[in-house]
Structure formats: structure tokens, C-alpha cells
Ligand SMILES: Cc1cc2nc3c(=O)[nH]c(=O)nc-3n(C[C@H](O)[C@H](O)[C@H](O)COP(=O)(O)OP(=O)(O)OC[C@H]3O[C@@H](n4cnc5c(N)ncnc54)[C@H](O)[C@@H]3O)c2cc1C
């Protein structure tokens with residue numbers, strides 16, 4: 030039975046009550062308890078730093094050459110918090126409600142309310158660390174809007190919010206390293222969890238520089254290893270983002286929840302050719318000021334600036350007048366796909382829509398001219414002033430667009446198209462962030478909690494930091510308080526030896542295939558299957574076919590992959606092979622999950638289940654649950670359902686009209 | 687954007703590991719679309735090498751968006767190649783012409799030993815941060831964010847310094863392999879904010895001491911670092927660090 034351990038009592042006092050009644054570990058005992066933190070992005074770095082501050086003995090691991098480079102660094106737009114600094118009606122309840130609704134009623138009320146409650150503490154802590162958030166002239170913190178909400182609650186640092194937050198967490202982590210509370214292992218990849226007497230007690234990892242396998246003990250293990258969007262090959266994730274750590278835990282018994290819930294982000298730079306290695310996001314914050322449109326005529330090949338206003342279809346504003354360009358991501362992405370599929374797409378591939386800043390430049394230009402008292406400013410002056418404002422707000426994004434496409438977005442509307450961005454699914458965790466394996470926790474994007482079937486913009490940073498700074502420091506104590514009598518287990522314990530030898534065998538097996546096809550070629554093929562059949566729109570027939578194709582791909586991979594180099598050296602192709610092998614297995618489970626969920630909700634759009642207007646059609650009677658999958662055998666999983674109980678919010682069909 | 691395919695010659699530094707001497711190897715990169723990024727061109731080359739049974743070229747990269755600071759190639763005598771305010775991953779093949787020969791090396795600095803081919807060990811940067819690049823505040827201590835107003839100009843200046851991605855291009859460009867731009871960016875980020883005030887003096891002293899200990903060279907103000915910095919971190923940060931250092935040293939002698 031799945032026990033989500035949601036505390037009883039009214040929604041807004043669950044977390045308070047939990048905190049005041051959970052078990053504690055005294056300082057002397059903390060020093061004897063060892064915690065392993067795998068991954069040092071926002072979730073992992075904040076957890077490792079906070080646990081180090083509390084006095085636990087922490088070992089932290091990442092595969093990059095420094096914790097400062099985790100994928101969190103790339104987050105652009107911002108982080109939400111219910112501060113109501115703008116006096117526009119925000120509150121903890123409203124942030125909670127928006128997140129539940131945005132997630133299309135597939136997230137737990139208890140978790141999401143806690144997230145909203147601690148959101149303000151995150152901002153306070155980051156300010157105290159010296160995170161240079163954007164400020165107003167009066168010296169106070171500035172906010173912007175994000176999709177799926179009608180208040181301004183997003184804190185930001187230009188287009189580099191993730192960078193600044195991660196640097197804040199990284200600096201706290203480095204401080205704990207210098208104090209000797211945290212030991213850091215860079216360029217290390219976790220390849221298995223070690224389980225002793227049913228509890229997670231350590232990990233096996235590969236030193237990526239020497240190729241050696243290492244054993245590390247911990248009284249508990251935290252996986253903070255990020256999302257698995259790269260199962261689609263092309264995504265906005267960093268090249269190294271992978272599912273391996275979570276997948277190894279899954280193979281050791283941890284349930285994997287809602288794997289098919291993938292977020293496709295509406296505003297990314299379109300694919301330019303077969304060589305494409307990744308896709309680049311243009312932050313959602315651009316939808317604040319930019320207007321999205323396609324020509325009203327199919328196959329219109331004129332340059333965008335030659336298409337007159339009345340021949341443009343601002344389809345989001347037309348379909349969703351209440352939210353306009355700021356509808357949630359899943360809605361915006363599907364609307365773009367719908368237009369392109371119907372033949373209105375733009376650019377050479379016709380798989381793109383315009384994101385246009387001309388109106389914003391004019392609007393800001395006039396405001397600036399007014400501020401400067403230029404009553405009779407000419408058009409050129411207004412345009413120049415407007416461009417200045419846009420540059421200050423979004424300059425780095427515009428520069429990035431120009432570097433990649435060679436086009437100047439201040440002059441020509443940007444071409445954008447949806448791309449895989451975030452994975453709401455992940456390891457199943459209870460309220461305490463513990464997986465179904467005792468002592469094994471999962472934080473950040475790697476877990477499934479909080480975002481339901483669709484994540485709202487600026488909420489991933491919030492969740493990662495909530496998990497690391499404000500949740501795990503309490504919940505881990507509740508577990509470790511019972512472990513104070515467990516002394517450190519020596520790593521020559523048979524469970525460590527067995528786990529290591531399995532990892533070694535698998536590496537040897539991979540190296541000995543000596544086939545003809547590169548790892549990359551398999552990854553690309555997997556990505557194509559996933560994008561075509563388990564992407565923005567899915568149907569039963571396609572999913573069944575995808576499962577077959579993935580099973581074949583797996584066979585072919587394990588008999589024909591070609592990995593150069595050797596084992597006992599730095600070998601990035603071997604590392605990649607390990608990851609792609611796991612992605613292939615995950616891909617199958619994603620399709621199984623998508624097939625099982627006979628409804629449309631959030632990012633999961635089953636073509637068979639839609640309203641007359643083409644909106645997602647949920648089936649609350651049958652699918653108001655979290656799917657938690659347990660691996661039984663190769664290609665064989667058991668489904669465990671965690672029913673979702675809405676005590677406060679009344680689920681309804683999401684409307685952004 | 688107009689695009690075409692071009693052919694290039696690449697002279698790439700190959701070094702098996704830190705004990706190996708290393709040497710240049712020449713490769714043909716054929717039919718490269720000018721829409722590719724520089725690293726995508728390396729992907730294509732590596733795929734060919736693997737198919738030929740050869741060892742692919744190892745290089746660091748992750749975000750491919752110019753923000754993680756992982757990529758680090760010294761291209762035709764310049765860190766991150768010919769474009770200004772740019773990282774290797776954001777350099778696109780539009781920057782090159784048919785028939786060009788392109789020379790690619792790792793960062794070269796005593797404090798950044800080569801690990802393999804184009805990858806170097808930059809952990810010295812982490813140790814400089816460990817020496818004091820933080821505000822000592824534990825989780826849970828903070829007061830309300832808006833109880834501490836900060837002048838917009840100061841916050842913006844602090845942010846401009848905090849944009850450093852820690853790639854090490856500054857060190858690679860400097861004839862003395864100095865890490866002054868990197869270190870001063872962190873010192874400035876925190877010195878410009880009231881939160882950084884209590885530890886302002888110990889921070890600069892300890893970070894500079896660590897920088898020297900790691901074997902980075904002295905700064906002779908040539909400005910090469912600023913010229914190649916992908917985030918355009920200003921050399922004025924170095925001047926600020928020098929004055930912070932001076933006043934901290936004077937105070938600590940009291
Ligand atoms: C381009 C982009 C922009 C975004 N913008 C925003 C935004 O504006 N607002 C917002 O809220 N969210 C945004 N997001 C989402 C958000 O950035 C991520 O969801 C979040 O940062 C994930 O943090 P994390 O700590 O869970 O994982 P990550 O930051 O991905 O960190 C994973 C860590 O795990 C390590 N790791 C992984 N596997 C292993 C292994 N096997 N062994 C050892 N270490 C391992 C890695 O080294 C790394 O340290 C954005 C995402 C992208 C792609």
C-alpha cells in the first residue's frame with residue numbers, strides 16, 4: 030500500500046503541525062550520522078548546505094567539474110513566491126490554488142500548500158545569501174508576471190535567475206565544504222544504490238576521470254539528480270541531464286510516478302537541422318511583453334514585417350482572452366502545434382510561430398518618452414527608447430537568439446516552437462520526500478511531487494529550493510532519529526561488493542558489444558520515437574507501436590552499440606552509453622504510463638480525449654490518481670495507485686478563457 | 687538566415703591524460719552547415735572518429751547555452767574563439783569560411799592541469815570560493831527580503847559582477863595565467879551588497895591568498911581577460927579588489 034503520510038488536520042496547519050511534532054536528532058548525534066547527497070543543482074546544493082549547517086556529515090556528488098555547473102544554472106525567467114509585495118491580491122492560498130489548477134488537479138494538496146507556505150522564506154534566504162535579485166528604484170525587490178497566474182509574484186535576476194540562485198546555494202555549499210561538514214566529489218556519477226536490510230545505505234559511483242568504481246556509505250541517501258527530458262534526445266535540458274540515478278533506484282525497488290507527464294515549453298528556438306544537439310529556451314517571461322501570432326492565410330511566405338496587422342492571427346489572444354499570451358505552457362504549446370499542423374506555420378520548416386516585440390517596443394518607448402518629458406518625440410526616438418527598455422529586461426535572451434539564428438529579434442519577430450523542457454514525473458515520494466525505499470529520498474525535478482500534470486513557470490526553482498532548504502532538514506530528522514544507534518557500515522559489507530560487481534559487469538558487457546552503431550545514433554532514434562508518439566499529442570495506437578519499437582531498439586542497442594576507448598580512463602562515450610541504456614528502458618515505461626492514462630490532463634494530451642474546442646478532457650472519476658509503477662521484470666511493471674483527495678479545492682475543467 | 691555548407695581543417699590538441707605529453711592532430715571537417723554550433727561540429731567529427739574506430743576528442747560542455755561555464759576551448763589563439771562576449775558552445779560556424787584552418791587547444795595554465803584532450807581541471811576556482819566567496823548565513827536565519835532595501839544601481843552593479851560563469855577564459859587569455867578577474871568578480875559581487883559587509887575584509891584577504899596558493903600568476907593590467915570574458919565582466923572589478931585588499935591589509939595590521 031502506498032502511504033503518502035500526509036499529516037492530518039486542516040490544510041494550512043499540516044506543515045506547522047508536522048514541524049512541531051516530528052522527531053529530532055540532537056547535535057551530538059548529528060555529527061555521527063552520514064548523509065549522501067547525489068546531485069548538487071538547486072535541490073542538492075541547498076540540501077547539502079543546509080544539512081551540513083545542521084551538523085550532519087555530508088558527502089555530495091555531481092558529474093560536472095563543479096557544483097556550480099548543474100543544469101539549474103540555465104533557468105532563466107524567475108522564481109515564484111507568495112509575498113504579495115505588489116499588493117495585487119496574492120497569498121499563500123492563491124499560489125497554492127494556481128499551482129493545483131495549473132497542474133490540472135493531479136498534484137497533492139498537502140505538498141503544494143507546504144510549497145506555497147515556504148516560498149516566501151526562500152526569497153528571504155536567497156536575499157540574505159547575497160543573491161542580486163532585480164530591484165526597483167526604491168531599492169525593493171521587483172516582480173514580473175508568469176504564465177497561468179494573474180498576479181505578479183515572480184522574482185528574477187534579469188534572464189539569469191537560475192544562475193544567481195544556484196550560485197547562492199553553491200556558495201553556501203562551498204562554505205560547508207571549507208568548514209569540513211561536506212565532502213564534495215565532482216566528476217563522479219552514481220551508478221547504483223546500495224540497500225542493506227531494506228534500507229538505502231550507500232551508493233556505487235564511477236570516478237569519471239579515472240574510470241574507477243567507488244563505494245560510499247550513508248545512513249541515508251538523497252537523490253537530487255534532476256529531470257529526464259533528454260529521453261527525447263532534443264530538449265532544453267543540458268547535454269548531461271539524465272535519468273540514471275533515479276532509474277537505478279527504480280530498478281532497486283523505488284516506484285516511478287507519472288512518468289508520462291512531460292512539459293513541452295511553447296517558446297523555444299526551432300530545430301534548424303539534423304545536426305541539432307539541443308534546443309534553446311526563450312524564457313516564458315518573454316510572453317509577458319511579446320505577442321504570439323501566425324499569418325491568417327495558410328502558407329503565407331511574405332516576410333513577417335510585410336504582413337499587415339489585419340492579416341495576423343494572434344491566436345492565443347483570440348482563443349483565451351482572459352489570459353491571452355500568458356496561458357499555461359501546455360495550452361500555449363498545443364495551440365502552436367494546432368496552428369502549424371493546420372498549415373499556418375512560418376519559417377523555412379513551417380514548424381514555427383512568431384513571437385513579436387514590435388508592440389512592446391512602442392509601448393515602452395512611449396512610456397519612457399513620457400517619463401523624460403519628450404512630448405513630441407518622433408517615431409525613431411520612441412523606438413530607440415523602447416528598445417532600451419526591452420534590452421534591459423530581456424537583453425541576454427535576445428542576444429542568445431541572435432547568436433543562434435543570426436537574426437536580430439529587435440527588428441524581426443522571433444521564430445519559436447514548442448520543445449521538451451521539464452518532467453513532472455519522477456520517483457514517487459511521500460510527504461517527507463522519501464521514496465518507497467526507506468532512507469532513500471528524492472528532491473527537486475527528480476521527484477514527481479507538486480506539479481501534477483503541468484508545472485507553472487517559475488515553480489521548479491521554488492520547489493527545488495523548498496525541498497532542499499526547508500523540507501528535508503525537518504523530514505530527514507524524523508527518519509534519522511531512529512538511526513542514531515546504527516554505526517557506519519564498512520564498505521566491504523557484501524551488499525556493497527555485490528552492487529559494485531553488478532555495476533562492473535554491466536560496464537564490461539557494454540564495452541564488449543563492440544557493435545557498429547554509435548551511442549548517439551541510438552539516442553536520436555529513441556528521441557524520435559518518443560517525440561512522434563509520446564510527445565505533445567499521444568494516442569493508443571501510436572503508444573502501442575512505440576512500445577514495440579523501443580523494445581526492438583533496446584535489443585539492437587545491447588547487440589550493436591559501439592563504444593570506443595577503455596574502462597579505466599576518462600570515457601565520455603561509455604558514460605553516455607550507460608545513460609542512453611537507461612533512457613531506453615524509461616521510454617518504454619513512459620509509453621506504458623501514457624497508454625494507461627485514458628484521459629487528457631495538463632501536458633498529457635491523449636487525442637482520443639478532448640473537448641469539442643480541442644482542450645484537454647480529464648476523467649476525474651477514473652484517473653484522479655498518481656500512477657506509481659513498480660518494476661517486476663524486464664518489460665513488466667505493476668501499477669500502484671495513490672488516490673488524490675481534494676479537500677479544499679474543487680476540481681473543475683481548467684478555463685483560461 | 688542564409689546558410690551553406692563549408693569544409694575546414696582542424697588542428698586539435700590530443701592528450702591521453704595528465705601524464706601524457708600531448709600533440710596536435712589534424713582532421714578534416716567536411717560539409718559543416720554554417721547553422722551548426724562549434725560544439726555540434728565537434729559532435730559530427732567525433733561521430734566520424736568513432737565509426738573509424740578512433741578515440742573521439744574529449745571536451746567539456748553541458749548547457750550549450752553559454753551559462754554553465756563548462757565549455758572551454760582555446761580557438762585560433764583566443765579563449766572561446768573569434769566572437770566577443772561569447773562562449774565556445776554559442777560560437778556558430780557562420781564565424782568561419784570555406785577552407786579555413788582552425789586550431790583548437792585546451793586552456794593552458796599551471797593551475798588548470800589538462801585531464802584529457804581539451805578538458806582541464808578547474809577545481810582551483812572552487813577552492814578560491816571556499817576561501818571566502820560567500821555570506822555566512824545559515825538556512826532559517828533570514829529576515830524579510832524587503833526589510834533590506836538596496837539601491838538599484840548597487841544591486842545592478844553587483845549582479846553584473848555575479849554574472850561570471852567561472853569558465854576560466856580570463857586565466858587562459860592572460861599571459862601570466864592570473865585569476866584576478868574571476869576572484870575580483872566574486873569579491874565585487876559581495877562587497878557591493880550590504881549582506882557582504884560583515885565579512886568584507888576577511889573575504890578579500892583569504893580569497894587572494896588562496897588564489898596565490900593555487901599558482902595563478904600576477905596581474906599586469908593588460909586587459910586580455912576582460913576582452914575575452916563571455917559575460918563582459920569589467921576589469922574595474924580588479925581595481926575594486928585591489929583597493930578592498932589594500933584597506934583590508936591596513937586594517938588587519940592594526
Ligand atoms: C532552459 C531552462 C530554463 C528554465 N527556467 C526556469 C525558470 O525560469 N524558473 C523555474 O522555476 N524553473 C526553470 N527551469 C526548470 C528548473 O531549472 C529545473 O527544474 C531545476 O533547476 C532542476 O533542479 P534540480 O536541482 O532538481 O536538478 P539539476 O539542476 O538538473 O541538478 C542535477 C544534479 O544532479 C547531478 N547528477 C545527475 N545524475 C547524477 C548521477 N547519476 N550521479 C551524480 N550526480 C548526478 C548533476 O551533476 C547535477 O548536480 C528551467 C529549465 C530549463 C531547461
Ligand code: FES
Pocket residue numbers: 746747748749750751752753754755756757773774775776
Ligand atoms: S556548455 Fe555551458 S557555457 Fe558552454
